[in-house]
Amino acid sequence: MTQQRFFASTAVLAATTVLLTGAVSTVSTSKGWAEPLQPSPKQLVDKVWQVLDQNYVDGSFNRQDWKAVRQSYLGRSYSSKQQAYVAIQQMVAKLGDRYTEFIEPQAYTALNAEINGNLSGVGLQLAADEKTKAITVVAPIEKSPAATAGILSADVITKINGRSTQGMTIDEAVKQIKGVAGTKVVLTIRRGSQNLTFALTRANIALNPVSYRTQMTDAGKIGYIRLPEFTRTAPAEMNRAIVALEQQGVKGYVLDLRSDPGGLLDASLKIASMWMSQKPIVSLVDRQAVRKQYATDGRALTDKPLVVLVDNGSASASEILAGALQDNGRALLVGTRTFGKGLVQAVQPLGDGSAIKLTIAKYYTPSGRDINSVGITPDFVVELTANQKKALVQKQQVATAADPQYAKAVSSLGQLIQARTAAAN
Incomplete structure (x- = not known):
């Protein structure tokens, strides 16, 4: 049984990572699943389906016939992990949950760095607007390039290096924004009726927790x-x-x-x-x-x-x-x-360096x-x-x-x- 963490956070950090919230625990997986050291592309797709099947908070799976979804995706041929990754992203998208997402290996490595307080990038926490799906700033990290430049909570990122973010997922936005310290990225921001442009230089960001x-x-x-x-x-x-x-x-x-x-x-x-x-x-x-x-x-x-x-x-x-x-x-x-x-999320590593983040519970105040x-x-x-x-x-x-x-x-x-x-x- 692999380990996972519980999270209660917003979606993804443009400082290269998914932002997490949780205690170490385990998610259940199929008893018949013998996880290989390096799962094949089809095994990877099936593993994600099983994790969601047994742990996702909505038992109706967004009113999807979840078993039919499995048959559909396992009926395909996959010649590479990248093809499997695309299929997994499509499968996860059927849940209609902005907090449930597939995390590719590079992003998962960055995620673990984030947990330990080590970041590089521009320092933006992002979320998809629940209604419009627009890439929205939750908050800039203190003293990060984004904060210093004046990007604010609730700003909407409309373009990344001139490319429109319309229809772009959080993961895609992160890939576009993150990069090596010292390199530049240009963000076009909508703030109310204003359109603003920010040329940011990526940096190593020291997180001082307190x-x-x-x-x-x-x-x-x-x-x-x-x-x-x-x-x-x-x-x-x-x-x-x-x-x-x-x-x-x-x-x-x-x-x-x-x-x-x-x-x-x-x-x-x-x-x-x-x-x-x-x-x-x-x-x-x-x-x-x-x-x-x-x-x-x-x-x-x-x-x-x-x-x-x-x-x-x-x-x-x-x-x-x-x-x-x-x-x-x-x-x-x-x-x-x-x-x-x-909502509370869990992150389940998948054996090839990638992971699936899924909503597993709702939470209520005292x-x-x-x-x-x-x-x-x-x-x-x-x-x-x-x-x-x-x-x-x-x-x-x-x-x-x-x-x-x-x-x-x-x-x-x-x-x-x-x-x-x-x-x-």
């Missing part, structure tokens, strides 16, 4: 923690940040999850446990309606007041954490409505909210225009007094701190 600092406010010293992605190292980094800030005597925290597209589910569970003790985090429901509940493990590192910043680039694992903190009354949320991805395609509404909504976002990034004023969302988070935290102090007296 950064933190202190700030003096009218309510006393507070801690600010920025979590850009739920990587494998993020829990340890978050632990160090909270411990360090506690030692510095902060009275409360602002946790910034803006433009955080998700990552490892296991990381989100561990981080939630640092903020809450003995509380539910999330429920996963598979196609058999089997519900698996996750709760905090152990004792929280702090119980001090907490405000969480979110926006439309906060997706998946970010929404799991934010939803759990909000539902349990542990934190106030400030910003704008989150992305709205309430109060039972289904946030898929809806998102999470903050307790305090603070909108930013595209020009405001661009100016904050270019002037390096994100999470400063010039940032309206951050300013609201700080003022809200001050009120929580004062209320806690009054209650203690």
